[in-house]
Structures are given as C-alpha cells and as structure tokens.
Amino acid sequence: METKLKMVYWKTDKFWLGKLLDRPEIMTQGETLEELEENMKDAYVLMTMDDVPENHKIKELTFAV
Numbered sequence: 001m002e003t004k005l006k007m008v009y010w011k012t013d014k015f016w017l018g019k020l021l022d023r024p025e026i027m028t029q030g031e032t033l034e035e036l037e038e039n040m041k042d043a044y045v046l047m048t049m050d051d052v053p054e055n056h057k058i059k060e061l062t063f064a065v
Contacts, residue, residue: 007040009033020044 009018016036019027028043030036045051 003044005044007037009036023047 005023006021007018008021009016011017015029015031016033017027017029018036018040020040023044026040026043026047028036028039030039
C-alpha cells in the first residue's frame with residue numbers, strides 16, 4: 001500500500017526538522033534532507049502502528065509527572 005503525505009520542513013543550524021501536515025503530531029529530524037525523509041517514514045510507521053502484528057497485547061501504564 002502506498003501513502004502520500006505532505007511534509008513541512010526547515011533547516012536549523014545543525015539539523016533538518018520536519019512534520020507531516022496531515023499528522024502534525026509526527027515530527028522528526030535528520031542531519032541531511034535524505035535522512036529526514038527516511039526518519040519521517042520510520043516515524044510514520046511507528047506512530048500509525050502499521051507494523052504492529054494482529055496478535056498484539058495492550059497494557060495500561062501510569063506515570064507520575
């Protein structure tokens with residue numbers, strides 16, 4: 001399956017930063033634009049749970065912040 005998403009990106013002193021316009025909670029960085037694009041693909045897969053098997057388990061966690 002192919003997914004097309006638009007990424008907004010910019011260069012800082014040290015890194016390229018980017019976030020997906022359709023999924024602004026997904027943001028990452030890279031030392032090069034190519035690395036940013038690869039990191040964004042990885043972040044998208046992780047954040048959308050596309051790589052989680054069907055027989056997964058769910059556990060509730062409690063954090064003190």
